[in-house]
Amino acid sequence: MHFIRCWRRSAPFITAIRSLPVKRLLCSIGSEEDTIFALSSGQGRCGVAVIRVSGPASALAVRCLTSSARGLPAARTATLRNIKHPQTQELLDRGLVLWFPGPGSFTGEDCAEFHIHGGPAVINGVLQALGSLPGLRPAESGEFTRRAFYAGKLDLTEVEGLGDLIHAETEAQRRQALRQMAGDLGRVYQDWSVRLKRCLAHVEAFIDFSEDELIEDGILNDVDTAVRQLQTEMENHLLDQRRGERLRSGVQMVIAGSTNAGKSSLLNMLTQRPAAIVSPTAGTTRDVVEVPLDIGGYPVLLSDTAGLRDTTDSVEQEGVRRARQRVEQADLSLVVVDLTQLPSDPQLVPVFLTGHLRNILEHSCHRQHCVLILNKSDLISAEQNSSIRASLWLADDVPPACFLSCHTKDGLDGLLTVLQDRLKTLCGDPLIGSPSLTQTRHRTHLQKSIEALHQYYQYKDVDLVLAAEGLRLGLNSLGRITGRVGAEEILDVIFKDFCIGK
Known part of the structure; x- marks a missing residue:
């Protein structure tokens, strides 16, 4: 036990040696002068x-x-x-x-x-x-x-914010990058580090001086409460549904549907250029066509895919496989349906669309990750249009539908409004609330920190030395996010995306 305690007391010194002199020496040998x-x-x-x-x-x-x-x-x-x-x-x-x-x-x-x-x-x-x-x-x-x-x-989160600002292509990306570069995200992690450091100090003090009755009663109860609160805040921070990461890298939006539903026409209309070949021949699109877009200030990578149908053509089969893969990976799917192919009886339309969406989206939750687009509204009568709208209004299993004509562009404004609302839900408002995670490495280190706090609770009633080590590991993981400790191995990854001159 004496050996373990001596090793534990030396750990802060070892951490200090690792965190400061190493990176200073690495920087000063050669290039810093x-x-x-x-x-x-x-x-x-x-x-x-x-x-x-x-x-x-x-x-x-x-x-x-x-x-x-x-x-x-x-x-x-x-x-x-x-x-x-x-x-x-x-x-x-x-x-x-x-x-x-x-x-x-x-x-x-x-x-x-x-x-x-x-x-x-x-x-x-x-x-x-x-x-x-x-x-x-x-x-x-x-x-x-x-x-x-x-x-x-700058700490590492501010460095990353600066890099994101340099590469920002939309208003929402610029706002998020500016907020991170201003230190908002770093301050959240730094506050957690300070509080966790205080908990670690109290536990170490209890280990060293409790036998001398120099420690106040209830100090470990206070640590338990503080660690539990920290763990809850970290877990809530991770439950952001990747909003910040999605905003930084772009929302994956895929156009899916049957052949000749108007998917490529929709892509060309949204991009305002002939990005995809449009033809009355079914199965024209065989591969995935990707186009970056800015919709309402949010970055989007829009993909047009092959029409989903059974086919004996080996090339088209591969296109269908890739299309289903993209739908599975997409943040948002635009399912295009040909209005002229709906059942003639409006009462049967909701059942038909429910089955169609289930076939297109398969495992995806179609109400949360889907925008239903009923295309070719110019080819049906006003009476049919009204009847279909009325039947869909009463349907619970079909998401709200956008009626559109890619030929006349009627309904485009309404579709864009729906897309902007969905994108805002997916990415959030970068200026409101707590700053979001923007990097995969942040998520990785936070998860490791939470796991280390679990170690504290696992050992706190068995061996306080091991419990304290859990707090120390959690603090180390937090420090790696901002670069306070152990930053050297991730510096090249972060700085490599910067241009010469920055």
Whole structure:
């Protein structure tokens, strides 16, 4: 028991050794002493290009390229300067220079920015000039943000939010990324870490000093209550139905139905271009056609699939198999039905549609993951239309239907309204409520943390040392989300998606 207690007392020290010096040493060996530079604005011709410099030789770079007797510009003030090659003194451009002394900069180091004209020749000239200076080298992908992380300017959730903001293509993605970059998600995890650390400290204090009667009565009961509350909050956080992850990566929406129901016509209408071949010949679509869309600010990957029917054609059979696979994986299925193929008796329509949906969706819950689209409304009479609507109104097993004509586009506005409502339900409003999970790794580490808290409850009445280790493991898993501990092995995964110059 004495050996176990000595090992336990050394664990916090070992954790501290692992979390701080290792990553500092890894960063400082070689690259951290370098001054890096890169084009931080977009590639191609543009009015203004921004070249960023960060590191101890940033001031040297400014002085050498501006060769001005006035010295460095005032901090965080745009100053117009001639930019010259440091060796030939050839004028490269005339632009704005900004100076950001550390630690009050994005990376925490001395930084400078050159705002120059965006022609390729100008950009290449300034980059070559910087590369000719001693101690300067081109930056690697994400290296500026990596240095900001090491300097404590950003935690890993904020880094990921910045990456998501750079890649955001819709309004909802932008809002979620901005909120995460502002630290909302990181603060949730940090609050849990602080509370769990307090619980661990109380348990360790009880182990060390309870025999000396220096611990208040009921402290373990308080820990039990706090851990239970933390566990509940974490579990509720995981029960978000992947809203944040879905918003980040895009909603998987598939168009499914029988042949010649108008699926490809619907795809072309939603994309406003001939993305898929439309033909009266049944079975024209053999493979999955994917198109990214922005519907109401939400990202969608829309897939058109082969018509679902029995066939002896081996190629079409493969298309049907892929179509059913996509329906199974989809977040939302648009089931298209040809109105002219419905039973002539309106009273039989609900039964027909219920069986049709069951055949198309199979294991999916059609009311939650389906939008029923009754196409070719221009080919039926107004009386038939009204009769079908009336029969569907009284049906409990059929989801609300959208009447549509892909030929005349009648009903398109109503369909788009329904789709926006479904997408908002699937993704949520990124500005309302607690911030959502956005990364699979967050979910993985939270699940491990919850499992570790189960270990606490498993051993708390048997061996407090092992119970405390459960709290320590849970705290470690939380720290891996924000990068407080054990971050080194996941840094490359996070930073690899950043562009050069960021």
